[in-house]
Amino acid sequence: MPKEKFKEKVLTLVKMIPKGKVMTYKEIAKRAGYPRAWRAVGNILRHSAEFSQNHKNRNPKIPCHRVIRSDGKVGGYFYGTKKKISLLKKEGVIIKNQRVNYNFN
DNA sequence: GTCGTGACTAGCC
DNA sequence: CGGCTAGCCACGA
Numbered sequence: 464m465p466k467e468k469f470k471e472k473v474l475t476l477v478k479m480i481p482k483g484k485v486m487t488y489k490e491i492a493k494r495a496g497y498p499r500a501w502r503a504v505g506n507i508l509r510h511s512a513e514f515s516q517n518h519k520n521r522n523p524k525i526p527c528h529r530v531i532r533s534d535g536k537v538g539g540y541f542y543g544t545k546k547k548i549s550l551l552k553k554e555g556v557i558i559k560n561q562r563v564n565y566n567f568n
Numbered sequence: 569g570t571c572g573t574g575a576c577t578a579g580c581c
Numbered sequence: 582c583g584g585c586t587a588g589c590c591a592c593g594a
């Protein structure tokens with residue numbers, strides 16, 4: 464599995480996350496084929512966001528805010544963690560004391 | 569080609 | 582619980 468494919472897969476998976484739900488970096492990496500590439504996932508997402516901002520809205524927008532950490536913490540966000548939390552709350556995700564109640568079906 | 573970095577995780581104290 | 586440490590992978594300089 465080439466890494467380029469990995470990146471593509473990661474982005475696709477993130478895009479496939481339904482509204483009101485979240486997914487951990489670990490799970491995404493695992494589904495993408497590299498169970499231990501969570502770090503890279505974060506990097507890719509961040510880079511994607513940067514690219515997105517660079518090219519305004521010319522590229523497929525990715526709901527990076529639906530990606531959280533396995534610890535239950537929200538994690539980071541290119542536009543600010545607070546913004547991420549706000550968005551998640553708006554979508555119906557339960558967040559208590561900066562911790563996310565993530566549940567896969 | 570090599571090195572440093574990070575939107576992370578699991579394990580140990 | 583909370584803090585610290587080592588391990589992992591892609592990306593950019």
